[in-house]
Amino acid sequence: MLTIGFATPTRTFTQHFGKIDSALSMSSADDSVKNLRENFKIPVSETDPRFPSMLVGFNQRFIANKCKAVYLPNTPEECACALDDILENYKDGAKIRSGGHCYENFVMNDATTGIIDVGGLQDWGYDDEKGYYLSTGETNWSAFQKLFNNYGRVLPGGSCYSVGLGGHISGGGDGIMSRLYGTTVDSLTGIEIVVKDNPSQPAYVKYIGETSEKTDDANLFWACKGAGNGNFGIITKYYFKDLPLAPKGAIITDLAFKWGDEFNAENLKKILDEYVDFAARNDNRESSGKFQIYHEAAGESHMTIHTAYFDEATKKAAKEYHYELQRKLDDLYTVSPPSMFVAGHAGYWSRPARMDGQSKEDAVKDSLHDFPFYDATQNMNASGPNQRGKYKSAYMKERFPIEQVEAMIEHLRTVPEGLCPEDMKQSLLQIDCFGGRINDFEQKDAALGQRYIPKVDTDINTVGWEDDIIRQEE
Numbered sequence: 001m002l003t004i005g006f007a008t009p010t011r012t013f014t015q016h017f018g019k020i021d022s023a024l025s026m027s028s029a030d031d032s033v034k035n036l037r038e039n040f041k042i043p044v045s046e047t048d049p050r051f052p053s054m055l056v057g058f059n060q061r062f063i064a065n066k067c068k069a070v071y072l073p074n075t076p077e078e079c080a081c082a083l084d085d086i087l088e089n090y091k092d093g094a095k096i097r098s099g100g101h102c103y104e105n106f107v108m109n110d111a112t113t114g115i116i117d118v119g120g121l122q123d124w125g126y127d128d129e130k131g132y133y134l135s136t137g138e139t140n141w142s143a144f145q146k147l148f149n150n151y152g153r154v155l156p157g158g159s160c161y162s163v164g165l166g167g168h169i170s171g172g173g174d175g176i177m178s179r180l181y182g183t184t185v186d187s188l189t190g191i192e193i194v195v196k197d198n199p200s201q202p203a204y205v206k207y208i209g210e211t212s213e214k215t216d217d218a219n220l221f222w223a224c225k226g227a228g229n230g231n232f233g234i235i236t237k238y239y240f241k242d243l244p245l246a247p248k249g250a251i252i253t254d255l256a257f258k259w260g261d262e263f264n265a266e267n268l269k270k271i272l273d274e275y276v277d278f279a280a281r282n283d284n285r286e287s288s289g290k291f292q293i294y295h296e297a298a299g300e301s302h303m304t305i306h307t308a309y310f311d312e313a314t315k316k317a318a319k320e321y322h323y324e325l326q327r328k329l330d331d332l333y334t335v336s337p338p339s340m341f342v343a344g345h346a347g348y349w350s351r352p353a354r355m356d357g358q359s360k361e362d363a364v365k366d367s368l369h370d371f372p373f374y375d376a377t378q379n380m381n382a383s384g385p386n387q388r389g390k391y392k393s394a395y396m397k398e399r400f401p402i403e404q405v406e407a408m409i410e411h412l413r414t415v416p417e418g419l420c421p422e423d424m425k426q427s428l429l430q431i432d433c434f435g436g437r438i439n440d441f442e443q444k445d446a447a448l449g450q451r452y453i454p455k456v457d458t459d460i461n462t463v464g465w466e467d468d469i470i471r472q473e474e
Helices: 029-040 076-089 140-151 165-170 215-223 265-280 312-332 360-365 373-380 402-412 436-440 467-473
Strands: 012-015 018-021 041-043 069-071 094-097 114-117 124-127 131-135 190-195 204-209 234-240 249-258 287-294 300-309 370-372 389-395 428-433 454-461
Touching: 029 041, 069 076, 076 114, 076 190, 076 204, 076 234, 094 165, 124 140, 131 140, 140 165, 140 373, 165 234, 190 215, 204 215, 249 312, 249 373, 265 287, 265 312, 265 402, 265 428, 265 454, 287 402, 300 312, 300 373, 312 360, 370 373, 402 428
Parallel strands: 069 114, 094 114
Antiparallel strands: 012 018, 041 069, 124 131, 131 234, 190 204, 190 234, 249 300, 249 370, 287 300, 287 428, 389 454, 428 454
């Protein structure tokens, strides 16, 4: 994944091999480069306890077995030095990563010979001219804490806490607040990036943004707003001239749909139609959701609805809205409280908007699914354990046709040869909400291409799966 991070060039910092001053008073530039490389470059070693952890990420299927060195820079200048060194020594297998949460083997594979890990880039704050800034070594959760606790602001990023900002933002990351505020790149106004324009000259750090006058810089900034990671340089810092104020709280409703003979393609399509129509509306941008259709072995599927509120009036309206949403779903299929925790990106900790026989007036008085915004974000913030898995995503522009729903039911009832039902409990089809503010932007605004209504994620997770079994499902 791409990486990002920044620290002022004169600050004193602690390196992994000791303390040095970033404003090194060396006798020559060559001595400075040599010293920096020796301090943050870790060569392959059977005795260094850190090295095995550097070769694997969130998806335990993939390991960079042939990696020869890992770089751990703490400043943009060190990133530039690392980029020169990795291109000199490991050009064909050079990779960059931030949080290591990549689902596929873009970084962790047998072709990788060198990795620049930007997790050490941790500078953050506010610049009077450029606005709020975050380094690419931050994660979704650490970035949320800094913005919320210090400024009362929020970045509409993802809910997987361990995802690094380096790849998340440059890939056009979205989150539970994106229907109201857009994706992460829709707020992005500038970046700090390490580039190497001339192979015979050293890499260097530069700032580009929405005010860049040079055509190449303007095009580069556009491309870094959603075109993906590690393509154009090493992003070290993201800038946002303005970020929205955080909500006061959120109403969160967690619903379960039990598997059984009635959970068939016909009834699932009714539920999906209601859910897609919910995502397509423009008068409910404060609301978003996740619909996790688990394998039959899990016993039930979960739908989580999240509505942000800013005062007592919008809190009351959110509770009434959730009540009516659940009433509509109850008319389509029996809705019940979740009966168990199941792994995934939204766990069991909330409850339905209304219980059996509960009036709307009583439901509005209920506080069991009312959370202050910090707690709401923390509760939604679950990546799950690092494990072996296969993930695929797609985007829909309209309702799911019945043929696709029938295929969902068929495969979510299937246990592949060599596995048992217990192995399938974490496999699911997760449908996230897009639409709203996300769809207000055009291709000219950012390189991000996925601006539709729902996003469909297929997750196949289990501990101990062999790759040949997973490939049967690809």
